[in-house]
Amino acid sequence: MSSSVLQEGILRGDSAGQRRAMAKAITLLESTRADHRAQGDALLTALLPHAGTAFRLGISGVPGVGKSTFIEALGLYLIEKGHRVAVLTVDPSSTVSGGSILGDKTRMEKLSVHERAYIRPSPSSGTLGGVAEKTREAMLVCEAAGYDIVIVETVGVGQSETAVSGMTDMFVLMQLPNAGDDLQAIKKGVMELADLVVINKADLDPDAATRARAQITSSLRLLGLQGHPEHVHHNEAIWHPQVIQLSALQGRGVDAFWVEVLRFQRLQTENGRLAARRQQQARAWMWERIDAGLKQRFRAHPAVRAALEDTTQQVLAGTLPASTAARQLLAIYESDAVRAEPVKAPEQPPLRPSTGSGHPEI
Amino acid sequence: MSSSVLQEGILRGDSAGQRRAMAKAITLLESTRADHRAQGDALLTALLPHAGTAFRLGISGVPGVGKSTFIEALGLYLIEKGHRVAVLTVDPSSTVSGGSILGDKTRMEKLSVHERAYIRPSPSSGTLGGVAEKTREAMLVCEAAGYDIVIVETVGVGQSETAVSGMTDMFVLMQLPNAGDDLQAIKKGVMELADLVVINKADLDPDAATRARAQITSSLRLLGLQGHPEHVHHNEAIWHPQVIQLSALQGRGVDAFWVEVLRFQRLQTENGRLAARRQQQARAWMWERIDAGLKQRFRAHPAVRAALEDTTQQVLAGTLPASTAARQLLAIYESDAVRAEPVKAPEQPPLRPSTGSGHPEI
Numbered sequence: 001m002s003s004s005v006l007q008e009g010i011l012r013g014d015s016a017g018q019r020r021a022m023a024k025a026i027t028l029l030e031s032t033r034a035d036h037r038a039q040g041d042a043l044l045t046a047l048l049p050h051a052g053t054a055f056r057l058g059i060s061g062v063p064g065v066g067k068s069t070f071i072e073a074l075g076l077y078l079i080e081k082g083h084r085v086a087v088l089t090v091d092p093s094s095t096v097s098g099g100s101i102l103g104d105k106t107r108m109e110k111l112s113v114h115e116r117a118y119i120r121p122s123p124s125s126g127t128l129g130g131v132a133e134k135t136r137e138a139m140l141v142c143e144a145a146g147y148d149i150v151i152v153e154t155v156g157v158g159q160s161e162t163a164v165s166g167m168t169d170m171f172v173l174m175q176l177p178n179a180g181d182d183l184q185a186i187k188k189g190v191m192e193l194a195d196l197v198v199i200n201k202a203d204l205d206p207d208a209a210t211r212a213r214a215q216i217t218s219s220l221r222l223l224g225l226q227g228h229p230e231h232v233h234h235n236e237a238i239w240h241p242q243v244i245q246l247s248a249l250q251g252r253g254v255d256a257f258w259v260e261v262l263r264f265q266r267l268q269t270e271n272g273r274l275a276a277r278r279q280q281q282a283r284a285w286m287w288e289r290i291d292a293g294l295k296q297r298f299r300a301h302p303a304v305r306a307a308l309e310d311t312t313q314q315v316l317a318g319t320l321p322a323s324t325a326a327r328q329l330l331a332i333y334e335s336d337a338v339r340a341e342p343v344k345a346p347e348q349p350p351l352r353p354s355t356g357s358g359h360p361e362i
Numbered sequence: 363m364s365s366s367v368l369q370e371g372i373l374r375g376d377s378a379g380q381r382r383a384m385a386k387a388i389t390l391l392e393s394t395r396a397d398h399r400a401q402g403d404a405l406l407t408a409l410l411p412h413a414g415t416a417f418r419l420g421i422s423g424v425p426g427v428g429k430s431t432f433i434e435a436l437g438l439y440l441i442e443k444g445h446r447v448a449v450l451t452v453d454p455s456s457t458v459s460g461g462s463i464l465g466d467k468t469r470m471e472k473l474s475v476h477e478r479a480y481i482r483p484s485p486s487s488g489t490l491g492g493v494a495e496k497t498r499e500a501m502l503v504c505e506a507a508g509y510d511i512v513i514v515e516t517v518g519v520g521q522s523e524t525a526v527s528g529m530t531d532m533f534v535l536m537q538l539p540n541a542g543d544d545l546q547a548i549k550k551g552v553m554e555l556a557d558l559v560v561i562n563k564a565d566l567d568p569d570a571a572t573r574a575r576a577q578i579t580s581s582l583r584l585l586g587l588q589g590h591p592e593h594v595h596h597n598e599a600i601w602h603p604q605v606i607q608l609s610a611l612q613g614r615g616v617d618a619f620w621v622e623v624l625r626f627q628r629l630q631t632e633n634g635r636l637a638a639r640r641q642q643q644a645r646a647w648m649w650e651r652i653d654a655g656l657k658q659r660f661r662a663h664p665a666v667r668a669a670l671e672d673t674t675q676q677v678l679a680g681t682l683p684a685s686t687a688a689r690q691l692l693a694i695y696e697s698d699a700v701r702a703e704p705v706k707a708p709e710q711p712p713l714r715p716s717t718g719s720g721h722p723e724i
Contacts, residue, residue: 192551218581326647
């Protein structure tokens with residue numbers, strides 16, 4: 001199927017045809033074969049003018065916090081209000097373990113069969129940067145297909161929260177209500193990403209949930225999440241991260257959650273930060289991919305590969321200064337008058353046939 | 363002066379000769395001229411076996427928090443105990459503004475004239491990465507010269523705290539005692555770097571200092587600064603970041619501060635984390651410099667330079683997907699069969715003559 005046929009199917013297909021085209025497009029984008037990549041880039045560029053109008057919501061939390069239950073409840077609530085909801089996941093652990101987020105239809109029983117919802121699991125190979133790139137691209141496909149709420153969920157593995165925060169308009173951190181001395185530790189650097197903290201299962205221990213809320217609110221204030229003072233104009237209305245309680249299982253608090261999201265969206269639109277955040281994300285994304293590409297080429301360079309292990313060992317042993325080592329390796333890379341062989345794409349199976357079971361949507 | 367003469371002066375010079383050799387060595391290392399760089403690398407490699415035995419202490423805090431007063435008091439206290447103390451600064455703002463840390467002898471009147479102290483201001487040109495590299499290298503020179511306590515101070519500009527935390531054994535964050543609702547915001551991502559938080563000027567408002575201490579302690583706990591649980595062995599003694607109060611101006615609390623530092627040092631030595639941190643820092647430093655070098659080469663490539671601005675604008679305008687843009691630019695970089703001209707070093711004045719006043723030590 002050519003990229004223009006996929007484009008047509010995504011933009012104007014009937015319900016079933018659109019789903020097929022979306023699944024095939026995302027599979028195409030996940031391929032690392034050079035010809036697929038070229039088709040994928042052409043498709044993405046064609047879809048881009050039709051994307052970008054959705055609201056992008058990132059949701060993170062440790063396993064057991066109730067993400068699936070919450071996203072199912074939220075998704076059905078939003079569909080009820082007339083939205084179309086896409087759910088994507090960033091799960092770098094899926095490469096090794098098969099994934100701590102299943103991302104399949106068994107988790108969100110009602111949402112997954114709803115015709116106004118589209119659920120797609122995390123790509124199951126690649127580095128976090130690679131996985132995040134595929135999810136970003138899948139997001140654009142969903143938006144072009146008219147899904148106006150895109151939820152990107154992640155579990156706290158490595159830097160995945162940073163990746164998801166870097167591709168969404170709003171980042172939500174889900175927490176359990178065990179407060180006080182027993183307070184759960186939040187992973188380094190994650191709290192500062194949160195635009196909204198949700199304490200789920202608040203009904204299990206209302207007192208603990210209330211203490212946790214006070215504690216987290218105070219820490220958010222201490223952490224200076226109002227942004228860098230020098231960038232804040234005097235009369236600009238600024239979002240202050242909020243903490244709310246809910247019980248996804250009992251369906252309580254989903255409406256209050258959505259009120260906060262809409263308040264955030266309105267404020268960030270009015271003060272220009274939503275647009276600024278997207279521009280900053282796009283620029284950072286471009287450079288992140290350039291850096292990854294440069295480093296991949298560097299590591300694949302035969303002379304560098306030959307020297308890298310030994311040089312690294314000298315640095316770790318303290319017999320070679322790190323900056324000297326870097327200069328030596330760069331000199332090896334640079335001095336090689338004949339360019340290294342172009343980096344080969346990693347081994348990649350051919351695109352799954354339409355009857356494949358890997359992605360049931362196809 | 364050749365690098366072997368400098369090496370000799372640093373390792374075996376008399377007091378005045380050693381200071382001259384150190385100053386010249388650091389100036390040599392700050393030079394970007396290729397021949398200086400080669401000499402500098404040879405010198406560093408020769409000095410490295412003599413470095414590494416000092417304790418490296420990073421100290422950060424906003425202007426006005428009292429860093430200079432504290433470092434002067436601490437430095438004199440340590441000299442009293444028989445140590446030799448070097449004070450270096452990382453101040454990327456010095457490039458544009460002349461520096462928010464003066465780093466000169468007027469700030470620490472007694473310490474700066476003491477023969478057992480060596481104070482060196484931040485290099486005043488380059489990116490943060492470049493400035494940090496020079497400071498790391500200056501640190502090795504000081505250590506090889508027998509300074510057994512190296513203090514690296516920084517003011518909260520950009521990512522400078524991360525850079526200083528990445529080159530020291532222990533990172534101390536200084537705070538003022540205004541707590542409660544009026545609590546000062548701590549810059550994003552900085553709190554999580556702190557091994558120790560010092561509330562200075564605690565005598566000004568003891569109640570506020572006590573409240574601030576409780577608040578920060580609780581936030582440190584919430585932020586999960588015990589490290590990643592999966593890396594923690596059951597019986598391993600782990601450092602939990604502490605919060606202490608002192609008054610540097612009145613000389614109160616400096617001894618208690620040093621008790622904490624020694625406790626940290628002993629614990630981190632026993633559980634192996636000090637060595638692990640240094641290895642991780644060396645590896646990260648090497649890759650940071652490689653990445654910076656690769657990106658510099660990429661940006662300097664004529665065809666990339668010609669395309670970059672327009673491509674970036676398309677990404678920001680939302681007409682070109684960021685990952686497609688990255689692939690296009692990498693293809694331009696890669697396809698150019700003839701390698702780009704080697705990157706020219708930035709314009710650099712010749713090494714300052716020994717009589718120069720820029721670095722009074724020379």
